[in-house]
Amino acid sequence: MPPHPETWMKVTPLGLYCEPGGFHVDPTRAVDRAVISHGHADHARPGHAAVLATPETLAIMRARFGEDRAGDTQQPLRYGESVTINGVRLTLHPAGHVLGSAQVALEWQGSRIVVSGDYKRRRDPTCAGFVPVECDVFVTEATFALPVFRHPPDSHEIRRLLDSVALFPERAHVVGAYALGKTQRIIALLREAGWDRPIHLHGAVEKLCTLYESLGVPLGALLPVPKGLKRGHPPILAGEIVIAPPSAEATPWARRLADPVTCAASGWMTVRQRAKLRAVELPLIISDHADWDELLQTIDDVRAPEVWVTHGRDDALVHALSLKGIRGRALHLVGREDEEDEGAPEALGEETTP
Amino acid sequence: MSVQAFADLLERLVFTPGRNAKIALIRRWFADQPDPDRGVGLAALTGELAFTAAKPSIIRDLVASRVDPTLLALSHDYVGDLAETVALIWPECHGVNTPPPSLSEVVEGLELASRAEVPALMEGWLDTLDAGGRLALIKLVTGGLRVGASARLAKTALAEWSRQEIGEIEEVWHAVVPPYLPLFRWLEGKGPRPDAAGAPVFRPLMLAHPLEAEADIVAIEHAPAEWRAEWKWDGIRVQLTGAPGGRRLWSRTGEDISGAFPEIADAMDFHGVLDGELLVIRDGAVAPFSDLQQRLNRKVIGPKLMRDYPVAVRLYDLLLDGEEDLRSLPFTTRRARLEAWFARHAPARMDVSELIPFEKLEHLSALRDSAREASIEGLMIKRADSAYVPGRVKGLWWKWKRAPLSVDAVLMYAQRGHGKRSSYYSDYTFGLWRTNEDGTRELVPVGKAYSGFTDQELIFLDRWVRNHTTARFGPVREVEKSFVLEVIFDAAQLSSRHRSGVAMRFPRIARLRQDKPAEEADRLETLMAMVENRPG
Numbered sequence: 001m002p003p004h005p006e007t008w009m010k011v012t013p014l015g016l017y018c019e020p021g022g023f024h025v026d027p028t029r030a031v032d033r034a035v036i037s038h039g040h041a042d043h044a045r046p047g048h049a050a051v052l053a054t055p056e057t058l059a060i061m062r063a064r065f066g067e068d069r070a071g072d073t074q075q076p077l078r079y080g081e082s083v084t085i086n087g088v089r090l091t092l093h094p095a096g097h098v099l100g101s102a103q104v105a106l107e108w109q110g111s112r113i114v115v116s117g118d119y120k121r122r123r124d125p126t127c128a129g130f131v132p133v134e135c136d137v138f139v140t141e142a143t144f145a146l147p148v149f150r151h152p153p154d155s156h157e158i159r160r161l162l163d164s165v166a167l168f169p170e171r172a173h174v175v176g177a178y179a180l181g182k183t184q185r186i187i188a189l190l191r192e193a194g195w196d197r198p199i200h201l202h203g204a205v206e207k208l209c210t211l212y213e214s215l216g217v218p219l220g221a222l223l224p225v226p227k228g229l230k231r232g233h234p235p236i237l238a239g240e241i242v243i244a245p246p247s248a249e250a251t252p253w254a255r256r257l258a259d260p261v262t263c264a265a266s267g268w269m270t271v272r273q274r275a276k277l278r279a280v281e282l283p284l285i286i287s288d289h290a291d292w293d294e295l296l297q298t299i300d301d302v303r304a305p306e307v308w309v310t311h312g313r314d315d316a317l318v319h320a321l322s323l324k325g326i327r328g329r330a331l332h333l334v335g336r337e338d339e340e341d342e343g344a345p346e347a348l349g350e351e352t353t354p
Numbered sequence: 355m356s357v358q359a360f361a362d363l364l365e366r367l368v369f370t371p372g373r374n375a376k377i378a379l380i381r382r383w384f385a386d387q388p389d390p391d392r393g394v395g396l397a398a399l400t401g402e403l404a405f406t407a408a409k410p411s412i413i414r415d416l417v418a419s420r421v422d423p424t425l426l427a428l429s430h431d432y433v434g435d436l437a438e439t440v441a442l443i444w445p446e447c448h449g450v451n452t453p454p455p456s457l458s459e460v461v462e463g464l465e466l467a468s469r470a471e472v473p474a475l476m477e478g479w480l481d482t483l484d485a486g487g488r489l490a491l492i493k494l495v496t497g498g499l500r501v502g503a504s505a506r507l508a509k510t511a512l513a514e515w516s517r518q519e520i521g522e523i524e525e526v527w528h529a530v531v532p533p534y535l536p537l538f539r540w541l542e543g544k545g546p547r548p549d550a551a552g553a554p555v556f557r558p559l560m561l562a563h564p565l566e567a568e569a570d571i572v573a574i575e576h577a578p579a580e581w582r583a584e585w586k587w588d589g590i591r592v593q594l595t596g597a598p599g600g601r602r603l604w605s606r607t608g609e610d611i612s613g614a615f616p617e618i619a620d621a622m623d624f625h626g627v628l629d630g631e632l633l634v635i636r637d638g639a640v641a642p643f644s645d646l647q648q649r650l651n652r653k654v655i656g657p658k659l660m661r662d663y664p665v666a667v668r669l670y671d672l673l674l675d676g677e678e679d680l681r682s683l684p685f686t687t688r689r690a691r692l693e694a695w696f697a698r699h700a701p702a703r704m705d706v707s708e709l710i711p712f713e714k715l716e717h718l719s720a721l722r723d724s725a726r727e728a729s730i731e732g733l734m735i736k737r738a739d740s741a742y743v744p745g746r747v748k749g750l751w752w753k754w755k756r757a758p759l760s761v762d763a764v765l766m767y768a769q770r771g772h773g774k775r776s777s778y779y780s781d782y783t784f785g786l787w788r789t790n791e792d793g794t795r796e797l798v799p800v801g802k803a804y805s806g807f808t809d810q811e812l813i814f815l816d817r818w819v820r821n822h823t824t825a826r827f828g829p830v831r832e833v834e835k836s837f838v839l840e841v842i843f844d845a846a847q848l849s850s851r852h853r854s855g856v857a858m859r860f861p862r863i864a865r866l867r868q869d870k871p872a873e874e875a876d877r878l879e880t881l882m883a884m885v886e887n888r889p890g
Binding site (some may be wrong): 060254282 | 366368369371372375378379382421422424425429430433435438439442443445446472484485559772776777828831
């Protein structure tokens with residue numbers, strides 16, 4: 001009888017550790033050997049000795065951390081290809097979260113665990129779609145694991161943004177979006193909706209847009225938001241769409257823009273109180289995480305008798321699993337922030353001052 | 355058009371801070387929506403829709419029949435608001451192919467349904483809507499849209515959309531009922547002006563400008579005989595409308611506040627329209643504004659409140675006597691008519707605002723500064739020949755507030771503003787020194803100000819706050835206790851709701867005192883000495 005995955009996949013203070021393979025998955029600190037699911041800061045950290053990830057995730061890590069901090073040795077592995085590490089067979093499958101995001105499937109002595117990282121199920125023009133992999137244990141996030149989170153179609157939210165641009169042509173629309181993934185997805189969705197004007201970028205989201213384009217994701221005409229305007233310069237970019245990191249609207253950077261409409265693109269915008277707290281004027285429910293229906297659908301698709309929940313609303317998900325007769329286990333992994341959550345305005349620092 | 359379109363409007367209104375942006379959103383509603391839905395939407399915004407059969411408990415029971423109780427409890431706990439939880443969690447029935455209801459279908463359906471039929475009706479509608487539409491439906495039928503759009507704002511949008519004067523819209527408003535088909539026909543030039551004869555109608559008030567500019571003061575000094583003076587009382591400005599069709603007490607913005615002041619409505623046994631100040635008056639003496647506040651924003655007024663905070667109206671002006679419109683007559687003529695009217699009717703709980711005789715403006719300024727009662731804000735100076743013109747017309751009426759009080763306080767916390775100020779720390783909480791029993795000194799917050807400074811000063815303060823932050827609480831920053839602000843205010847009153855025990859009336863920043871060390875800022879006792887409603 002194959003060994004239960006809990007006998008060889010351990011929860012440590014650094015995160016999940018594959019004992020026979022001798023590697024961590026998405027460790028929270030620098031380790032000897034790391035497998036990285038995707039490039040977001042709470043999964044990919046700098047300074048590991050050896051890193052295995054998709055070629056795209058490795059490129060993102062090099063862009064974010066610099067060539068010297070993205071892993072001393074970098075081993076690219078394409079979707080669907082496998083390597084065997086100390087007898088553990090490792091395969092990466094698309095997770096549909098951001099460009100390069102992967103589920104890590106591990107097989108040892110006939111038992112299989114899939115560590116899905118962060119994922120979503122709906123179509124995203126900027127990355128490969130999620131592929132369900134049947135397994136004995138499925139490891140899932142639970143960021144939006146409450147039945148109140150059911151994200152509307154992206155096209156509906158993009159239409160609301162474009163309607164608002166038409167209604168307020170004298171104002172600039174500033175969409176707060178995380179620099180990796182969300183920014184490029186919104187640009188691509190705007191292009192699909194027919195918005196072909198240049199889209200204006202805050203400095204903090206430029207680099208990854210350039211990287212996406214070099215990796216074959218076309219984003220159309222992009223322009224930096226002008227810097228170094230003289231005091232008293234008339235407000236700029238009325239009628240245009242600007243993409244900036246969350247909460248950039250709260251920094252002096254925003255003062256150059258014409259009476260900005262603050263838009264935030266996040267799954268949290270479902271809840272009014274969340275949007276109110278951030279003083280968002282146009283909340284857009286666009287998320288790179290699975291909503292409640294997608295989580296339950298995925299758990300049906302992978303047919304695992306046991307599901308481990310890394311972080312998020314594990315209480316609701318574990319309860320829903322029990323209703324399906326599936327064993328649920330909350331791992332309470334630490335250091336998993338939600339990149340869609342309130343980006344501290346202060347994190348941008350005063351460097352964004354004109 | 356469906357409930358869905360109305361949901362989109364509510365969704366935008368609830369998050370939009372700017373008044374002009376709200377008006378633009380409502381205007382678009384009038385322009386885009388067909389009758390009768392646009393009128394139903396208008397009625398919802400102006401608070402004229404009320405359903406008695408659709409109780410929140412119906413919604414609670416409906417959702418309980420469809421959702422696992424544990425998941426519902428976790429969700430409600432997370433979201434907070436029940437209506438919002440239900441709207442979000444409602445399981446969508448795939449394969450429902452009934453179109454969503456129109457606003458007017460909802461209104462008619464609920465009016466015709468018996469109490470027992472309401473749950474099935476609601477359930478059917480909820481199945482056809484998306485989350486936004488469900489929230490709009492639930493809020494609509496259970497009352498309480500709370501989207502930050504007043505009736506007055508909706509009427510302003512109606513005026514802007516139709517290029518009609520808002521005064522005209524107020525005049526006809528009481529002749530029309532939801533869904534306002536004759537109103538829209540008239541506004542679109544397709545029908546006659548609705549006739550409000552006999553209905554109690556709000557007439558927009560005439561407002562005053564502050565008397566500050568030297569040239570304006572000189573103009574009065576040169577021709578004092580052309581001006582009249584009255585005390586400016588610190589209450590709330592009201593309009594009293596008595597008509598064959600009913601009696602109303604209106605706030606300055608045309609909200610009907612009759613229900614909160616039943617004793618005034620009882621005393622309005624006349625046919626006419628008057629302008630006055632609502633005050634708490636005990637034994638002939640006007641109480642401070644904080645007393646009147648006890649009577650505001652209450653749904654139910656009990657006998658104890660009416661006894662402890664007795665209200666009266668001090669009359670300023672007579673706009674209509676019966677159906678005769680006096681508004682185009684000069685102030686002195688209206689004033690004589692007011693006095694005659696008052697002598698004839700002698701209504702209870704009312705008196706006539708006293709005219710203050712003067713020969714020179716300097717007499718007035720001496721009078722103004724010697725009047726230190728908390729209930730007097732200053733003086734009103736009105737042109738003797740001024741007609742009663744709605745709005746704030748320059749040069750006819752002046753308000754001349756007495757010199758403000760001031761303290762030097764220490765900046766303690768700053769909060770980001772809204773709208774155009776959302777990138778600025780523009781709301782400042784400041785404190786004064788208090789010496790504790792053990793001899794230590796501490797700063798006690800005494801007030802919050804978000805005006806009075808120039809744009810340059812705002813930029814300076816914002817930068818200072820960012821560079822001297824010691825702690826952060828959401829949108830609030832605590833700062834080093836080292837910056838002194840000169841704060842001016844109209845009055846200080848005892849308050850049990852404030853930690854310092856004292857509340858300031860209309861505090862604003864007069865000067866930034868970088869020259870002054872924080873240790874030399876004023877003490878709480880200084881402010882306490884300015885309190886004017888100290889119990890006898």
